[in-house]
Amino acid sequence: MAEIRIRNTNERIKGEQAVGEFLAQFDVIYEHWDPSKLREGLREKFTLTDEEKQEILDTFDAEIRDLAGRRGYRTWDIITLSEATPNLEELLAKFENVHTHTEDEVRAITAGKGIFIIKGNDEVGYFDVELEAGDVISVPEYTPHFFTLMDNKQIVAVRLFIETEGWIAHPHNDPTFVK
Numbered sequence: 292m293a294e295i296r297i298r299n300t301n302e303r304i305k306g307e308q309a310v311g312e313f314l315a316q317f318d319v320i321y322e323h324w325d326p327s328k329l330r331e332g333l334r335e336k337f338t339l340t341d342e343e344k345q346e347i348l349d350t351f352d353a354e355i356r357d358l359a360g361r362r363g364y365r366t367w368d369i370i371t372l373s374e375a376t377p378n379l380e381e382l383l384a385k386f387e388n389v390h391t392h393t394e395d396e397v398r399a400i401t402a403g404k405g406i407f408i409i410k411g412n413d414e415v416g417y418f419d420v421e422l423e424a425g426d427v428i429s430v431p432e433y434t435p436h437f438f439t440l441m442d443n444k445q446i447v448a449v450r451l452f453i454e455t456e457g458w459i460a461h462p463h464n465d466p467t468f469v470k
């Protein structure tokens with residue numbers, strides 16, 4: 292289950308309902324899929340063949356189509372990051388910049404862990420959403436955020452898009468953000 296850490300106060304929010312309510316005030320969608328639907332051999336596997344990626348998409352086909360039907364996503368794929376990813380550190384350094392998109396950024400974690408750092412409002416500031424397998428999140432369009440991995444540096448996630456061009460990152464220069 293996802294957990295939230297508010298950066299300014301170090302306050303943590305736990306539990307599906309409390310996390311969902313906190314995120315809803317910023318229009319961040321938070322849902323949960325059953326990660327145990329995935330066959331055991333794929334739950335801790337971070338280097339995937341095209342067939343294995345397709346198997347993950349097939350496993351969660353009903354969940355993906357339900358979300359896509361409600362939210363208008365038209366394409367989806369699998370992204371995987373781990374120590375086996377070439378230039379992982381360079382990639383992460385590139386990711387770790389606050390930015391926005393013209394469409395929402397949706398990720399459904401199927402293995403591993405990751406963090407979205409999201410700007411709530413001026414009062415709350417930035418908060419971390421720590422995600423694990425089964426967590427589904429949508430960061431609204433134009434909301435400043437970035438994504439990074441947790442200490443284990445391993446993740447597999449489904450990405451869903453309305454238009455893939457909508458997902459281009461626009462840098463958001465924010466003097467209030469402190470790493």
Ligand SMILES: [Fe+2]
Nearest residue numbers: 392396436437
């Ligand atoms: Fe993004």
